[in-house]
Amino acid sequence: MLAFLLRRLIQACFVLIVISLISFAIQDKLGDPVRQMVGMTTTPEVREQLRDELGLNDGFITQYTRFAKNALTGDFGTSYYYKEPTIDVILKKLPATFELAFCAILLVICIATPFGVITAIHPKHLVSRLIMLVSSIGLSIPIFIIAIFMVYVFSIQWNLAPSFGRGETTLLFGFWESGLFTKDGLSHLLLPSLSLAIALIPIFVRLIRSEMSEVLQSEYIRFAWSKGLSAPRIYFFHALKNTMLPIITIGGIQAGTLVAYTILTETIFQWPGMGFLFMDAVSRVDTPLISAYLMVVGGMFVVMNTFVDLIYGLVNPTVRLASHGL
Amino acid sequence: MKPTVIIVACLSILFSSHTLSATLRMAFDADPISLDPHEQLSEGTLQFSHLAFDPLLRWQQNGTFEARLATHWQAITPSTTRFFLRQGVTFHSGNPLTSADVVYTINRLKRSADFRAMFDTIQSAKIIDDYTFDVTSAKPNPLILNIMTYVFPMDKAFYQGKDEIVKYGETFASRHVSGTGPFILKKRELGSRMEFTRNPNYWDTASPGNVDTLISTPIHTDATRLAALLSGDVDFIFPISPIDIQRTQRTTGIQLVTMPSTRILLLHMNQTRRKEFRDVRVRKAINLAINQSLIVDKILRGYATPAGQLSPNRFLGHVADLQPEYDLQKARQLMKEAGYEQGFRISMMAPNNRYTNDEKVAQAVAAMLAKINIKADLKTLPKAQYFKEFDDRSADMMMLGWQSDTMDSNNLFEFIIACADAKTGLGAYNASEFCNPSITDDIRQANQELNPERRLRLLQGIERTLYQESAVVPLYWQFLTWAAKDKVNIQDVINDRNYPYIGDLIIEE
Numbered sequence: 020m021l022a023f024l025l026r027r028l029i030q031a032c033f034v035l036i037v038i039s040l041i042s043f044a045i046q047d048k049l050g051d052p053v054r055q056m057v058g059m060t061t062t063p064e065v066r067e068q069l070r071d072e073l074g075l076n077d078g079f080i081t082q083y084t085r086f087a088k089n090a091l092t093g094d095f096g097t098s099y100y101y102k103e104p105t106i107d108v109i110l111k112k113l114p115a116t117f118e119l120a121f122c123a124i125l126l127v128i129c130i131a132t133p134f135g136v137i138t139a140i141h142p143k144h145l146v147s148r149l150i151m152l153v154s155s156i157g158l159s160i161p162i163f164i165i166a167i168f169m170v171y172v173f174s175i176q177w178n179l180a181p182s183f184g185r186g187e188t189t190l191l192f193g194f195w196e197s198g199l200f201t202k203d204g205l206s207h208l209l210l211p212s213l214s215l216a217i218a219l220i221p222i223f224v225r226l227i228r229s230e231m232s233e234v235l236q237s238e239y240i241r242f243a244w245s246k247g248l249s250a251p252r253i254y255f256f257h258a259l260k261n262t263m264l265p266i267i268t269i270g271g272i273q274a275g276t277l278v279a280y281t282i283l284t285e286t287i288f289q290w291p292g293m294g295f296l297f298m299d300a301v302s303r304v305d306t307p308l309i310s311a312y313l314m315v316v317g318g319m320f321v322v323m324n325t326f327v328d329l330i331y332g333l334v335n336p337t338v339r340l341a342s343h344g345l
Numbered sequence: 346m347k348p349t350v351i352i353v354a355c356l357s358i359l360f361s362s363h364t365l366s367a368t369l370r371m372a373f374d375a376d377p378i379s380l381d382p383h384e385q386l387s388e389g390t391l392q393f394s395h396l397a398f399d400p401l402l403r404w405q406q407n408g409t410f411e412a413r414l415a416t417h418w419q420a421i422t423p424s425t426t427r428f429f430l431r432q433g434v435t436f437h438s439g440n441p442l443t444s445a446d447v448v449y450t451i452n453r454l455k456r457s458a459d460f461r462a463m464f465d466t467i468q469s470a471k472i473i474d475d476y477t478f479d480v481t482s483a484k485p486n487p488l489i490l491n492i493m494t495y496v497f498p499m500d501k502a503f504y505q506g507k508d509e510i511v512k513y514g515e516t517f518a519s520r521h522v523s524g525t526g527p528f529i530l531k532k533r534e535l536g537s538r539m540e541f542t543r544n545p546n547y548w549d550t551a552s553p554g555n556v557d558t559l560i561s562t563p564i565h566t567d568a569t570r571l572a573a574l575l576s577g578d579v580d581f582i583f584p585i586s587p588i589d590i591q592r593t594q595r596t597t598g599i600q601l602v603t604m605p606s607t608r609i610l611l612l613h614m615n616q617t618r619r620k621e622f623r624d625v626r627v628r629k630a631i632n633l634a635i636n637q638s639l640i641v642d643k644i645l646r647g648y649a650t651p652a653g654q655l656s657p658n659r660f661l662g663h664v665a666d667l668q669p670e671y672d673l674q675k676a677r678q679l680m681k682e683a684g685y686e687q688g689f690r691i692s693m694m695a696p697n698n699r700y701t702n703d704e705k706v707a708q709a710v711a712a713m714l715a716k717i718n719i720k721a722d723l724k725t726l727p728k729a730q731y732f733k734e735f736d737d738r739s740a741d742m743m744m745l746g747w748q749s750d751t752m753d754s755n756n757l758f759e760f761i762i763a764c765a766d767a768k769t770g771l772g773a774y775n776a777s778e779f780c781n782p783s784i785t786d787d788i789r790q791a792n793q794e795l796n797p798e799r800r801l802r803l804l805q806g807i808e809r810t811l812y813q814e815s816a817v818v819p820l821y822w823q824f825l826t827w828a829a830k831d832k833v834n835i836q837d838v839i840n841d842r843n844y845p846y847i848g849d850l851i852i853e854e
């Protein structure tokens with residue numbers, strides 16, 4: 020276990036180094052940060068001077084070495100726009116994204132699991148067919164269309180939920196700005212988390228259905244039936260438990276998609292989270308912030324995958340980490 | 346993002362209104378990057394300056410000046426103007442406003458990298474007494490008042506000693522503010538929210554404004570911004586994408602206000618990169634082949650004015666008879682005369698998120714050029730990347746939008762068509778690399794010509810020369826579009842610079 024975590028740590032370092040290299044390599048293509056700081060009428064001479072001061076005229080190697088040296092001391096640069104350490108800026112926006120993703124995942128689990136199970140148990144039933152139809156439509160609709168549609172229906176037409184922003188937040192433990200504990204905060208959370216969930220539900224419904232129907236064919240389920248176990252116990256205990264293993268894997272991989280989807284959702288709903296921050300940083304050519312964001316997300320992927328592997332062992336004890344080739 | 350705009354436009358019809366208090370929630374597309382009014386010369390900064398600070402004088406909708414912190418002024422010599430300051434004005438900190446604050450502010454502006462371009466022309470500001478000061482220009486300065494609209498007196502006692510202007514680091518002034526303005530900043534969450542309350546000691550007691558609380562939220566996405574207004578989450582937005590204008594107008598409870606701005610959109614034809622563009626017949630042909638009116642009608646839905654010159658009609662240099670011309674026959678003839686009947690290939694670049702529908706306009710231009718056999722390879726880029734390319738003069742034809750800071754033709758000429766000079770910044774946006782020394786001379790002369798008659802002749806002369814030379818392709822002057830709930834009387838406080846004077850805004854109960 021310890022060796023496994025250590026290996027993962029080394030992997031994480033490697034991933035971060037690669038990401039930082041790539042993010043540095045593309046910086047030049049993103050635009051000129053100085054342009055964003057000055058007005059249109061600033062003379063080229065002044066702009067050149069600013070570039071010098073910021074060290075933007077140095078070569079790639081010089082710039083990267085400087086960054087790497089600072090990074091080793093825990094300094095990942097200062098955002099040009101926020102004028103604060105990039106990591107602080109990102110961590111401040113983390114709660115918003117985390118709560119959004121958490122609520123979306125909660126919705127996905129609560130909706131996709133029963134639907135997936137129903138369609139697996141009664142594949143020919145009308146309800147199942149309807150669910151499958153809707154899920155294939157859902158799969159093919161891009162998330163921004165869903166989001167815009169939700170805004171139109173729920174906030175413009177029916178005025179049920181606000182169309183943008185995060186609303187009122189409360190401070191938890193002195194650092195976590197939470198929107199989960201006020202009515203205003205929850206109402207703001209409704210549309211973004213629902214759109215995010217809708218984008219993810221179809222694939223999970225289909226996944227659970229196919230895994231479940233496979234499991235239902237297996238020998239031990241037939242044995243359970245002949246043993247006379249009750250249907251709910253067979254479906255929801257024996258079958259579902261074994262269905263979960265591949266679901267967790269895919270779920271872990273989908274976490275990446277979730278990050279991408281939060282960027283879109285946050286942009287549409289002006290949700291002040293990390294995804295919105297990232298889009299904003301790109302349009303402002305806030306290169307230190309872009310690099311730091313990519314590294315944070317890269318780090319999160321490694322952590323998430325490690326978790327998935329650990330959960331694996333818990334759900335199915337026959338899977339041993341060591342034999343996993345990890 | 347484009348499809349989202351279309352969908353909201355197609356969908357947004359109904360709207361149910363909320364009750365109003367004197368709270369204004371506004372959502373514009375930009376926000377100030379700093380609380381320091383001298384850190385960046387941008388629309389966001391100046392909008393903020395008009396909330397937390399007051400200018401010495403400001404533009405009115407009819408193009409004349411309105412006295413604000415300066416009550417009146419008089420020219421004492423050709424290069425010196427005496428200003429008289431309003432008495433009894435206090436800063437948010439409680440300090441009284443005196444001439445010392447104004448002189449301090451002007452000197453600070455001269456240090457600002459962004460405002461320096463304008464304030465370099467001012468040699469010194471001198472305190473006469475607590476409420477009188479003289480501003481002296483290096484040379485006779487016809488634009489002294491135009492420049493003074495950028496002086497928003499800062500609280501000397503509050504800022505002094507910690508007033509450095511830094512572009513990429515935290516400073517006292519970028520986090521703290523003490524102005525004389527109608528609104529006091531209460532809370533700021535950078536990039537997502539600013540909250541103001543009305544200044545209870547505001548000097549302008551005659552102001553009809555009744556906004557007590559102002560909440561400003563920048564929303565960058567057009568569709569989200571419009572949805573926020575239609576759902577009643579905000580009261581006042583800018584801008585509206587042309588495609589949404591009709592729908593917005595049809596929505597009950599929502600008003601749309603548009604106003605011509607002075608921003609000119611134009612195309613540069615780089616004469617250093619392409620020898621073809623050195624031939625005036627080719628440049629003329631291109632000007633004739635581009636149908637400005639069609640672009641305005643079809644792409645901007647009429648929310649722009651087709652341009653045949655750089656100066657909009659409220660500027661001194663505007664020449665009424667220089668109208669955009671469209672004549673394909675003549676254009677082809679000119680191409681033939683120049684020996685390019687078969688045409689040629691050029692590279693073209695335009696931004697895709699800087700000006701209203703900039704990408705579509707560029708595509709239309711490319712299609713129009715094809716009619717005279719000029720094949721334009723168009724590349725559009727987000728503004729962050731575009732202006733780097735623009736500085737590098739990376740394409741044969743490049744799009745530019747320009748708004749004169751001084752509300753004067755000469756500013757357009759200085760930046761867009763003067764011979765380039767990296768030191769002074771002249772011609773910094775001259776991507777035509779067109780250089781006519783006599784024009785540059787005229788520009789210099791117009792900068793110190795006090796006689797309006799002679800100045801008019803100089804500026805109009807430049808405009809005519811540009812037209813004859815077909816130096817650039819003027820396209821159109823953009824409109825500004827705002828939308829608000831019916832009860833918010835925005836039409837009284839907006840202006841063609843897009844610095845709404847929210848202090849005077851009335852929200853009907």
